[in-house]
Amino acid sequence: MTHSANAYSRAGVNLDAADAAKRAMREAIRATHGPQVLGAMGGFGGLFALDTSGLREPVLVSSIDGVGTKLKVAFSLNRHETVGADLVNHCVNDILVCGARPLFFLDYLALGAMDADQATAVVRGVAAACREAGCALIGGETAAMPGFYSPGEYDLAGCIVGLAERDRLVSGENIRAGDVVIGLPSLGLHTNGYSLARAVFAEADLSAPVPELGRSLGDELLQPHRSYLREALPLAEAGLVTGMAHITGGGLVDNPPRVLPDGLAVRLDAATWEVLPIFRLIQRQGNIFWDEMERVFNLGLGFLIFCRPEHETQVLAGTATAGGRRVGEVTPLAPDAGARVVIEGIA
Amino acid sequence: MTHSANAYSRAGVNLDAADAAKRAMREAIRATHGPQVLGAMGGFGGLFALDTSGLREPVLVSSIDGVGTKLKVAFSLNRHETVGADLVNHCVNDILVCGARPLFFLDYLALGAMDADQATAVVRGVAAACREAGCALIGGETAAMPGFYSPGEYDLAGCIVGLAERDRLVSGENIRAGDVVIGLPSLGLHTNGYSLARAVFAEADLSAPVPELGRSLGDELLQPHRSYLREALPLAEAGLVTGMAHITGGGLVDNPPRVLPDGLAVRLDAATWEVLPIFRLIQRQGNIFWDEMERVFNLGLGFLIFCRPEHETQVLAGTATAGGRRVGEVTPLAPDAGARVVIEGIA
Numbered sequence: 001m002t003h004s005a006n007a008y009s010r011a012g013v014n015l016d017a018a019d020a021a022k023r024a025m026r027e028a029i030r031a032t033h034g035p036q037v038l039g040a041m042g043g044f045g046g047l048f049a050l051d052t053s054g055l056r057e058p059v060l061v062s063s064i065d066g067v068g069t070k071l072k073v074a075f076s077l078n079r080h081e082t083v084g085a086d087l088v089n090h091c092v093n094d095i096l097v098c099g100a101r102p103l104f105f106l107d108y109l110a111l112g113a114m115d116a117d118q119a120t121a122v123v124r125g126v127a128a129a130c131r132e133a134g135c136a137l138i139g140g141e142t143a144a145m146p147g148f149y150s151p152g153e154y155d156l157a158g159c160i161v162g163l164a165e166r167d168r169l170v171s172g173e174n175i176r177a178g179d180v181v182i183g184l185p186s187l188g189l190h191t192n193g194y195s196l197a198r199a200v201f202a203e204a205d206l207s208a209p210v211p212e213l214g215r216s217l218g219d220e221l222l223q224p225h226r227s228y229l230r231e232a233l234p235l236a237e238a239g240l241v242t243g244m245a246h247i248t249g250g251g252l253v254d255n256p257p258r259v260l261p262d263g264l265a266v267r268l269d270a271a272t273w274e275v276l277p278i279f280r281l282i283q284r285q286g287n288i289f290w291d292e293m294e295r296v297f298n299l300g301l302g303f304l305i306f307c308r309p310e311h312e313t314q315v316l317a318g319t320a321t322a323g324g325r326r327v328g329e330v331t332p333l334a335p336d337a338g339a340r341v342v343i344e345g346i347a
Numbered sequence: 348m349t350h351s352a353n354a355y356s357r358a359g360v361n362l363d364a365a366d367a368a369k370r371a372m373r374e375a376i377r378a379t380h381g382p383q384v385l386g387a388m389g390g391f392g393g394l395f396a397l398d399t400s401g402l403r404e405p406v407l408v409s410s411i412d413g414v415g416t417k418l419k420v421a422f423s424l425n426r427h428e429t430v431g432a433d434l435v436n437h438c439v440n441d442i443l444v445c446g447a448r449p450l451f452f453l454d455y456l457a458l459g460a461m462d463a464d465q466a467t468a469v470v471r472g473v474a475a476a477c478r479e480a481g482c483a484l485i486g487g488e489t490a491a492m493p494g495f496y497s498p499g500e501y502d503l504a505g506c507i508v509g510l511a512e513r514d515r516l517v518s519g520e521n522i523r524a525g526d527v528v529i530g531l532p533s534l535g536l537h538t539n540g541y542s543l544a545r546a547v548f549a550e551a552d553l554s555a556p557v558p559e560l561g562r563s564l565g566d567e568l569l570q571p572h573r574s575y576l577r578e579a580l581p582l583a584e585a586g587l588v589t590g591m592a593h594i595t596g597g598g599l600v601d602n603p604p605r606v607l608p609d610g611l612a613v614r615l616d617a618a619t620w621e622v623l624p625i626f627r628l629i630q631r632q633g634n635i636f637w638d639e640m641e642r643v644f645n646l647g648l649g650f651l652i653f654c655r656p657e658h659e660t661q662v663l664a665g666t667a668t669a670g671g672r673r674v675g676e677v678t679p680l681a682p683d684a685g686a687r688v689v690i691e692g693i694a
Contacts, residue, residue, distance in 0.1 A: 038406065039518060043605065044444040044593055045408040049513065052399060059385060060407075061392040064453035064506055065488050072494065097391035106411035108455065108504040141412050141504070146542065147419060148502060155495060157455040157488070159411055159506035166396065171386060195493065246391055258390065 021116035028127035032137045037104075046138030048104050050163075057166035061100035063091050066157040069194040073221045075153050076206055080118055082224050083156055084125025085132075086191050089227040091160035092133045093246040093303060096229055097259070099170035099236040100162030105130050106139035107158040112149030114142075122156060133229055135160065170236050172243030172259025172306070175330055179242055180312045181266060183273050183327035184231065184319055186302030188223030192249045193282075193296040197221065200286035212277050220278050228303040231322045235305065240314055243306040247298035253341045254295055256304060260330075265337055268301075268328035270346035276300045290347045299346070306330065368463035375474035379484045384451075393485030395451050397510075404513035408447035410438050413504040416541040420568045422500050423553055427465055429571050430503055431472025432479075433538050436574040438507035439480045440593040440650060443576055444606070446517035446583040447509030452477050453486035454505040459496030461489075469503060480576055482507065517583050519590030519606030519653070522677055526589055527659045528613060530620050530674035531578065531666055533649030535570030539596045540629075540643040544568065547633035559624050567625050575650040578669045582652065587661055590653040594645035600688045601642055603651060607677075612684055615648075615675035617693035623647045637694045646693070648674065 038047035052058040067086050074083050084107075092102055107126045109119060119142055130137045149155065189197060206218030213220045228246075235241050243259045256266050279299050283290065293299065305324070307315045316324055333340060385394035399405040414433050421430050431454075439449055454473045456466060466489055477484045496502065536544060553565030560567045582588050590606045603613050626646050630637065640646065652671070654662045663671055680687060 038513075038516075043518070045410045045442040045447060045509070047445065047516065048407045048409065050397075050399070050405045050407050052397070052405070058397045058399070060395045060397050060451075060508070062395065062451065062453055062486055062506075062508065063392045064455050064486050066455060066457060066490050066492075068490060069492055069494065095392040098394065100392060104407070104409065106409055106506055108411050108413060108506075110413060110502055110504070139409055139411050139506075143413050143415060145413075145416055145502070147416065148496070148500075153495075155457055155492070155502055157457070157504055159409075159453055159455075159486075161407070161409065161508055162392070166385075169385075169394065171390070 021120040025120050025123045028124040029137050032127050032130045034136060037136045037138055046104065046106065048136065048138055055165050059164050059166045059169060061095040061098045061162045061164055062160065063094040064157065064159040065090050065094065066155065068191050069198060070191050071156065072198060073218065077218045077222065079222060080121040081125045082222050084122055085129040086225040087156055087158045088126055088129035088133060089225040090191050090248065091158055092227050092229050095160055095162040096232055097244045097246050098164060099168055100164040101233060102133045102135035102160055102162045104136040104138045105158055105160050107156065108141050109154060109156050110143045110145045110149065111154040113146060113151045114144040126158065133227060168237060170241060170244055173261055175243040175261055175264060175306050177264060177330050177332045178309060179306045179330040180309050180326055181268065181328040181330065182305040182307065182315050182319060182324050183301040184228050184303040185273065185323045186298045186300055187226045188220060188276065188278055190225040190298055190302055192298065196296055197282055200282050212281060226302050228322060231319045231324065232303065232305060235315055235318045240311045241305050241307050245304040247302055251295045251297050252299050252301060252343060253339055257340045260340060263333050265331050265333040266328055266341045267331050268341065268343045270343055272325060272327045274300050275346060294343055301327065368467040372467050372470045375471040376484050379474050379477045379482065381483060384483045384485055393451065393453065395483065395485055402512050406511050406513045406516060408442040408445045408509045408511055409507065410441040411504065411506040412437050412441065413502065415538050416545060417538050418503065419545060420565065424565045424569065426569060427468035428472045429569050431469055432476040433572040434503055434505045435473055435476035435480060436572040437538050437595065438505055439574045439576050442507055442509040443579055444591045444593050445511060446515055447511040448580060449480045449482035449507055449509045451483040451485045452505055452507050454503065455488045456501060456503050457490045457492050457496065458501040460493060460498045461491040473505065480574060515584060517588060517591055520608055522590040522608055522611060522653045524611060524677050524679045525656060526653045526677040527656050527673055528615065528675040528677065529652040529654065529662050529666060529671050530648040531575050531650040532620065532670045533645045533647055534573045535567060535623060535625055537572040537645055537649055539645065543643055544629055547629050559628060573649050575669060578666045578671065579650065579652060582662055582665045587658045588652050588654050592651040594649055594651065598642045598644050599646050599648060599690060600686055604687045607687060610680050612678050612680040613675055613688045614678050615688065615690045617690055619672060619674045621647050622693060641690055653677065
């Protein structure tokens, strides 16, 4: 844990401000700590007492990720409170796909110049999302790297570790033709497709209200990455799902095949969910083929759950708070199929 | 694990080259996998079957870190094979301080532009160091982030997770006055002090041989961060050490206090180890006070082990392969002491 005195004093920032920032950061971090977190902050490693009672074969499930070029939007608007949720929730969903419950998280924040207020805003956002996920923030590195990042800019990455019972791991290998696909709505782009979106909106005023969106473009593009933990994990632990897919880089078309067994395809019916207005705006303004849109964006579906038809009612009930709905089904892969995910009626 | 097709195809690189690179990367990653690594690469989360047999109270010990501005030296020399060892060994040593054995690692590589050869060189270096540490590389993210990094440049961070028995955790709390300090030599700057070193050598030719160093400045500055796992872990597991300190940011003066109980200080005798020529060169050329040198650099000692005097012989024997030697002792902290680490005879 080096969200600590060292990093600040070396960066030569105002010490009183840095102390206040450090205290604010520490309080937020400490609020994520339960009795499993051992030792004081500031040690060389974060300590987490593992409770595997009740598990026959515990499996640790881990993922590392960044926020990507969505950060540029945060820089433009000078708003740094939401990127932490983007980072944490992305990671939470990644291990959720395997059926894992988050245990702890560590973040890496590299700044062009040490700015205590900015670093505090980012880390408090990380801590708040960790707390929301029941996940302890047990480590972090805040590095001033002049010459790497422009002043006022930074990169942010993080690593999550979760736990699952081996025979309850969800891999997708049991998915079969006839399985139902339940889609959980996204809140916006989440953390993918920003390089394309930013190119489309390069000349746009991020602060001006856009009636079609009901908010400004900046607010829309900073909509947080949603976590599906609360809805999906109980269903996975109850053995009601055959597979899950987090719709990240690669969009609606390239992510489901990461869990789909050979010989199977997915048919989605775009009439069954709301392709959010932001995606229609990007498509129209950028004059982008829908084929490409489908491979870059989540198009309104942030997470897919595969289940047997006989469990559809239970899965819909369990995901109702997140707006879960039946969006398609698993089919055999046609011999001449171009893609393994076909979206009908989107254009 | 997104060291995968997606990242490459989206970046629009030559597909044949990317495929070859991906294969090379995958082979290196797979070589770190033992039977505890479950599932295929390319899933959403890395899976590690945890074996806690023989442990009464397993504790996970974790750390996240970057390589820092040492990367700029790698960019200057276009050499990307060694930064992986810097990253991994730094993390290995951080959790080693707590007495933890590495289980697995995940890396985050963010590039200005996707360059398959460069990414492969970096990730192979990460994988080789993981293999050396008996640590599985179970996840990674390779992100092309144009606009964040200059073409040909990147940032690299990583996260390690290790395991320890709770009542064998080493915290330093049992260190007491009279304990002996065993120092393990560093190979150079490791990963700290590069912003200062690069400022000092801003005008220097990195390729020209420097007689005083026995190699070029570039070779010297890229000397890898050394791992002390092989020597220190068996001693910790045998209960022979009272504390350990990894000499990273904050140098020889600010790191020992991270594990030293209140009221204690450390006295080091600079005549007992070699203050490597690179540090004398930096000090002379930059006209830097030794006080500052001591707070920025490891000055030739990468790792300290604290032990009782009656265990000194065993600890020296156990660290002989790494060049361990007695470099000082723990003393009571004098009431008017300015620093908790005093280095005698260095100037």
